[in-house]
Amino acid sequence: MAAGDQHAASEVMRGLARHLNYLNEDKSARKRALEAIRRETIEKGLSSAVLQEVFSALLKPLLRCFADPMERCRETAIAITTDFIRCVPKPEESLPYLMPCLAQRLGEKEIREPAEELRLSAMEMLTLTLEVCGKRLAPYLTEMINILQRTIVDPFPEVKRESCKCTINFAQCVPEHFHMQAESLVKPLMQTISHQHSRVRVSVIEATGAVIQHSNGNNLDDVLSHLAQRLFDDSPQVRKAVTAVVGDWLLHLRDRYSYFHKLIPLLLSSINDDEIPEIRLLAVELWKRVGAQWEEENEDEIKDKMDFLFTPPPFYPTGVERPGLGCRELVVRNLGRLVPAITHDITDWLVPTRVRTAQLLYILLLHSEVHSVQHLPTLLATCYRACTDAERTVVTHCLAAAKLLGTFVPAEVFLKLLLDHVTSPHISSHPWAPLMVLAAVLEGCPKPLLRPHLEQIAGTLVDVCQEYQQVIYLDQLLLCTDVLLRQCESDCGSVSLQLLQVLVAVQSLSTEPLTSNKALESVQLLCKVQGLDSATELYRQHMGQLLDWMSASVSNWSSYSPQRLQLHIIVTQSGAVIGEFVSQLMPLLRCSLQPDKDPEMRMSIFTMLAKLLLNAANSLDSQGHFRAESEEFLGDVLLPNLVWRAGHTAAAVRTSALSCLLALLHGGAIAPGQLTCLAEKLSPLLLTALDENLKTGRLFACRSMATILKLVGSSLHPEALNKIYPELLKRLDDSSEEVRGVALQALGMWLSSLSKEYKPEFHVAHLQALFQQLLLHLDDPDTSMQNQVLGETKGSCVHPALLKREVEAVRERMRSPAYCDQLLQHISSLAAETAAEGPQ
Template sequence: MSFDLDTNQICSDLESSDHRKRGSTLLKLREICEHTPDSVGTDAIAAEFDELYLHLLKCYGDRYENVRDRAVLAVSAFLKRLPPLDFHLLNVVSTLAERMGQTETVEPSEEIRLLYIEQLHLMLRKYALMGNVGVFRECYPQVVKVLIKAIKDAYAAVQREGCATLVQLCRVADTAELRPFTESLAVALYGMLNHRHSAARIAAIEAIGRVSLHLDASGEGMRRLLAEVSPLLMDSMPLVRRECGLMGVLMLLELPDRYSYFERILPLVLCCLKDDSPEVLSHIRPLWEKCGVQYYEENEAELSQQEIGDLPVENYPAGVQRPTIGCRGLVQRSLRLLQLITRETSDWKDNVRLHSLKLLYQFILHAEASMTAKFFEIYPHVSHACCDSEPIIAAEAKKVADLMGRLLSYDAWIDHGFDGLERNARESFLKCFYYMFTASLGGTYEHLQRLGKLLRCTDYSHTLKPGFQLYILKTLDTILDKSSKVTASMEELKDLYLNIYVTAMKVMALSYALHNEDTEDVQRGQMILKRLVQLQETSLAKLHESWFGIVLLDVDNLDAALDENAEPVLLLYGLIHLGKIRSTYLPQLIEKIKLVFQHCCDTAQVRIFSILSIAALSWSETVTVEREQSTQLLSNFITEVVEPHLPWRAGAHGEAMRSMAMATLCAVAQGAKEEAREVLPALANHMPSLLEDRNVTTRHYAIKAMCYFQGMSVEAIKPLAYAIMQRMDDPSAGIRVIAATAVGKLRPVFKTEGTKEELEYEHEVWEAFIKRALDILLLYHESPEKEMQAAAQRSLIELAKLHPAAWEESYQRALGMARRKDELVEFYAQMKINDAQVETETN
């Protein structure tokens, strides 16, 4: 088939007033051109096109859309077969510029505008393949106008095709010829970076990357270009972020003045190396290594010398691939950018803070020990980020701090780290230091001791912030870990362990006092104490006995009107809970308690008294000294702490303190039973009024304590006995039950010396009380309250065994007045059976 057209007829048809005829002619012409075999020479096609092109290009402005559409497709079909002639190029480009390069939108159809830009793209590809792109130099102004219009088009497909066409132009254009237009092209592309379609953003980034290779590097254009693209490193679409990385790789490899812009280009690539999407990381990493290879080849003389002493880091982070020496060299020469990165770690936007920390991580990973010189600058920013309100950002800051500890030169940064802790006693700085110090291999005895003393000081160990407390304890754990690797004498280690013990105790005490329960911090602190016990080869009790008094020395400022939530009061409260009462520091503890009672607010006094009453329950377990010494300690404790608050005082505070004093006395009676037998009788004169106190809690503890008043003479115990008996009529059911129980436990000590009358008188007095008690207990035996009935039965059994005659007499009296005689008779018979069993077993 030859390419022989009736050009006159075709031209006549294209001039026809019938748009359908024009359209059909264009369609037919396109089909002929597309189906012409390759054997037909381009000269023949060019000859026909010379006759037709004016009529074809005129149809670009036809009023009917289908005619314009077919005209563009027909010309494109010809262009694919034509040789690259300037004549045809200039005419087609001029027509496209008229239709699409104007300020206003001449072509209303989005589809045809897309065909226009596709046609321009086709010509660029055709001329580029033939190595004759230079023919475009005369029409660059028109081409650029078309491209800018396409990039700003409202139709996304036109915009993307415009970007692709611009990429093609930049690939083949001479920089000197294209440079005058690059600024306007770049500005047009910036408007697409916020496009709602990710494909449009990707196309724009690719085009900007290509334009940057021709941009004048001496002006502000390059800085603006990088500034416009950088926010897209935080784009929600992974492919957009990947395109930013590809742009950075392109500039690192091909930008003529890349050495001047390394520090601004590197973030585009490094951010992709820490991207959450595997497809971004896997695509960019090999290209980044290619950049490193090129940089190494360009600076081989310098880097080859550095490579000789480039030993691997001993505690390199697990699972992290070490960058090549070329990649590291690229970053190490660009550390000036750190100031900008660290400033963004405090940005108000969460994603900006996270992005900057990820970028900082990559800088540290590549710079390694070279970053040590910048430690003083980045330390405050990383510390602040460690306490970020967003957990994901705080976790990233932790990774950065950990990496710093591993890769930075320990001897160079440790002093600056300590200075930061000393100047800024805050959780943020401690967190950052903890991650660095734990990850590092360094740590001499002097450093451990310095850190231990620093944490022991009030600015740290007296904090009331739970997060701060947690990291103090974590740091103590790290000190213990590193203490096994240092060279030090036993005495030096003992000093170190002492600081750890004091700090841990204070932190645990405050943590417990703030929550009134054993928190995770308290449990962590207990684990530290267990480690100290193992290291010291001792027991926890002995550890407390040896060092707890030193902790009490740090409880100061109690001589002020402090409330219950003041730090010294909380500290003392928690320490009493943890250490309990022990013989070695009891006098010292009493002095601290007396200061609270003398100076602090009412609520603080009650709070300390409450924890003291709980600690007193463990007296026999914690005061492990001889009986005589323990009794003396108990006597001093009661005399100085408890007894002053037993007498009646007016007011709610006096009432609360009496109640707490009585609770402590009751706890002591239970916790130190043997010692209490000797000490409690001295307080007998206080008990009658306490048994009748208006406060039900005070009466409750008082009557409960009476069960432990033993070894008293009849004369001393008589008023207490009758006072207890009266409590069986108390409004409180609980007190009535305890009173019924206590009556059966009273055991006086009768005189063994004296006249017969005196001895008989004592027995008569006590016998009268027993009879009265039995009568009342028999009365309550019929009580509808089950607990009261059971308590009365228990006491009746106790007293009946000791006083059988009085029991028989009381039983006979009660039998005549009992409402439920059957139950009383049954109870009496049961007691007889039990007595017979006891006698049989005894025989």
């Protein structure tokens, strides 16, 4: 130091002596003294050499003021000391006194500085000291660590941030010493990493990056879970900080190769940041640098691959940039450790974690390409679980990952596992999950690679299409079918039958109109890819095989069998085509409708047949083939089901059989001659049915009898006719007005059926009984019934003399003789007409 500077310093200190003495007086004097010291030193513009000498003399008194009871004094002392450190040429000379003092004020278990603003000022001074002293702080490692341990968890957020800044600087200044005690900062940093202020969280993350970077690496596992949670932070700056720190570790961490499998997922997760493009771009850039660096470091090992793997695989997903070789190799080499973590996190209780995990799965599969085949069973099981997630976003990303499996994994490999899982749905607690994954994998599989396996896939779908009735299961069956049709188009002609079987099964099992409509749309798509004009053509192409499919199991059908519903779909949707295959359909009907079969199943089939027979010309009898079989159908199928058996269920079956009989008679699918041959067997059963407990059964029986009389009544033997009318007369007293009316119509048909073979004079007793019952209802309380009786009686011209006598005999007993008078007048007019025709 020059003599002049030394003299000037002595003069300054002589002038400060009085002020230094005042530092031991009361608080006002101490305050004024400190302010005077500042004016006489820092604010006077002294040379740096003089300031250095003065600072050395003033340091101890100033440091004692750090513990002054008066906050203003402490503040001024810290400010003066900070200014001296900033201005003097050798601030390191103050370290032996400054660092113990700061450690005492800030680094004790109980921080002695109560004012948070002064703690911040002290930390700023420490940061400044670190900047100007640098490596000279190495001997004070313990003091620094003690201070940082306390201030990182300081209640004041700004102190936390300044401490993190100081931590980063200290780690970079003395890395050769810092690593020895770096791990002691991990715990306070992790205690602060979830602080409510986002700026504090950012500072903590950056400090954590520096601490781990300059430590021995043993504490990386302690911070990874905390950093992973920050990837879901609401603040973009926090997520960006995590991305930058993890990328820096992947690039510069000394033992990074040991931690690739833990760090890669964190960086790749940032590539899927849904909100901030800046974070995605940063993650992509860092990831590319990591891959390029790994390529350089392992150039000899991957030299062959670098020569041959620049061109992407032949069916690489369109619109997707292929990752670099180094990035792909990093993922492939760590995939065995990454997949178990993915499997675990995909079922995490937090939705954001599951979403990020599903997104990460997609990126990993994009990098691993064909190498994912080594982990295929685990990956498929993971996809099954993810597909059952209630969060739709998880399912979407999972299916996108499954699509990549279809793109990169050979079809014969993934089909061997997937189809086994589809046919053995216990592999998942949700049997539809393998189907959902199968649809996604098939969608990703290129058409040329999928074509050779069409029959195997379609055959599997047929095997399982009747397993479950869940809507979601049926929807996934439809989705698999649609994917095949869209992917392979005209090639699906080879499996058209199997796909149609699946679509028929889905329609038969579905209870949701939306699913049924989707199935019908798929049927139209199946027609389109084969160039067929309509579903009718499609059914004509496969009807024989479909009926064989039905016949294979018909002996085991019950009310729970889906086949009965499938038969309904086939015969109703095929329209007139079914009429071309009547000979194949009849054995199936005969077997399924035997009286010993399930009653509910028979009722269902009879109802279906009734609808078809009402429009027989456009369905069963479109080719005239059913008429040839109708006599056998009536005798072998319908009649056995009309035989009376006890019980309500048996009555319901008879009613459904009667509806089918009525449809057969009305639809014109049976000729009168065929009906005449069976009248002897049919008539007793119908007469018995007229007395059914069920109103519908009685109604169908009356209508059937009326139709039979209309069609073949004139061909019946008089004795057969005489057995019919008594049962019909009983129904005139039925509890149902509708049954009474139909029975009366049937009696009218009976009267109209009397041919020349029916000699009235030989059957007077029968006619008399008939007329007496009819006339009894001519006085019915119901006016409509009276009018109908009058009309039916007028329509008869059988034995008018007998009818006249019977009318005259009851006329006086009627409540109103008007109807009798009308009937007598009608008989008289008939007699006059007959007399007038006689002479001619």
